[in-house]
Amino acid sequence: xxxxxxxxxxxxxxxxxxxxxxxxxxxxxxxxxxxxxxxxxxxxxxxxxxxxxxxxxxxxxxxxxxxxxxxxxxxxxxxxxxxxxxxxxxxxxxxxxxxxxxxxxxxxxxxxxxxxxxxxxxxxxxxxxxxxxxxxxxxxxxxxxxxxxxxxxxxxxxxxxxxxxxxxxxxxxxxxxxxxxxxxxxxxxxxxxxxxxxxxxxxxxxxxxxxxxxxxxxxxxxxxxxx
Numbered sequence: 773x774x775x776x777x778x779x780x781x782x783x784x785x786x787x788x789x790x791x792x793x794x795x796x797x798x799x800x801x802x803x804x805x806x807x808x809x810x811x812x813x814x815x816x817x818x819x820x821x822x823x824x825x826x827x828x829x830x831x832x833x834x835x836x837x838x839x840x841x842x843x844x845x846x847x848x849x850x851x852x853x854x855x856x857x858x859x860x861x862x863x864x865x866x867x868x869x870x871x872x873x874x875x876x877x878x879x880x881x882x883x884x885x886x887x888x889x890x891x892x893x894x895x896x897x898x899x900x901x902x903x904x905x906x907x908x909x910x911x912x913x914x915x916x917x918x919x920x921x922x923x924x925x926x927x928x929x930x931x932x933x934x935x936x937x938x939x940x941x942x943x944x945x946x947x948x949x950x951x952x953x954x955x956x957x958x959x960x961x962x963x964x965x966x967x968x969x970x971x972x973x974x975x976x977x978x979x980x981x982x983x984x985x986x987x988x989x990x991x992x993x994x995x996x997x998x999x
Contacts, residue, residue, distance in 0.1 A: 802833045805863030811870060813850075814899050821845055825856070825867055833858050836865060845869060849895040871897065876906040876920040878913070888916050907936040915939030922963045930970055951977055959989040969993050 807827055809818040824844045827836055838856045845854035845867065853870040872895055874887035885896045887905070892913035906923040910916040919939040923931060938946040947958040958973060969990045976982050982998055989997035 802860060803863055804829055804831045804833060804836065804858075804865050806865070808864065808866045810866060810868040813871060813897060817898050820848060821851075821867055821869060824848060827865055827867075833860060833863065833865075841867075849893070850897045852889075852893075874900060874902065874905060876908045876916060876923070878916045879909055880907060881909065888913060888920070890917075892917055906931075906934065908939060909936065910939035912939075912942070915942045918942040918963070919945055922960075922966075925963070925966065927970065955986065957987045959987070959991055961991040961993075965993055972996050 804827060807822060807825075807829065809821050812818045812821055824847065825841050826844060827841060836856070836858055838858075841856050842854040845851055845856075850872050851869050852872045855868045857866045857868070858864070859866075872889040872891075872893055874895075874897060875890055876888055878886050878888040878894055880886050883896070885900070886894055887897060887900070888894055888908075894913065906920055908916045908919045908923075910919060916939060919937045922945060923934065923937060926934075933949045933951055934947050935950055936948045938948070940946060943962045945960045945963070947960050949956045949958055954977075956973075956977070960969065972990060972993050973988060976985065976988060976996060976998060985998045987999045989999075
């Protein structure tokens with residue numbers, strides 16, 4: 773059998789590689805000494821992020837799987853993106869998260885505090901509260917996004933009269949409103965002819981004969997129905 777002799781330089785390289793592998797993967801020289809969370813909405817949720825990261829103080833830095841850790845954190849429904857960085861000099865690990873941004877409350881009568889973002893993701897952001905967001909009920913996220921699009925395009929003063937919205941379909945809406953102390957349900961229909969519909973509502977509510985009206989049907993805004 774032919775013997776294979778390694779050159780001294782090869783032996784040195786093998787030794788150095790083995791030593792580095794040991795130092796990085798097993799020794800206590802390069803370990804996690806500090807974990808910092810950036811972007812968490814509050815102290816309590818920092819604990820959730822730390823737990824999902826599965827990174828612990830004393831763990832070898834080389835064994836921190838960046839991609840896996842980011843994926844774990846992104847399973848938290850109110851986290852849109854996660855980015856992990858580690859510092860080999862001081863042993864610090866930074867867990868940076870980007871939160872989902874609520875654009876409306878979604879079926880919050882069924883799930884308290886549930887919101888929806890621009891991507892249609894549903895989540896409950898701990899500690900979040902915003903009375904200016906639309907309160908939308910819908911059988912689907914698509915309907916909620918369509919309703920929110922309608923809401924954001926309405927004039928500010930008209931927005932202020934809306935207490936909640938129902939998307940019966942992604943193209944048909946009911947507005948629950950309050951005008952001068954009166955609760956009015958408006959069958960709005962689709963999002964077209966917005967200015968005309970607002971004008972019709974204002975004219976109808978200004979008529980003395982409509983002072984007891986509680987429902988306005990604008991499915992045909994040129995021929996509205998009140999009851």
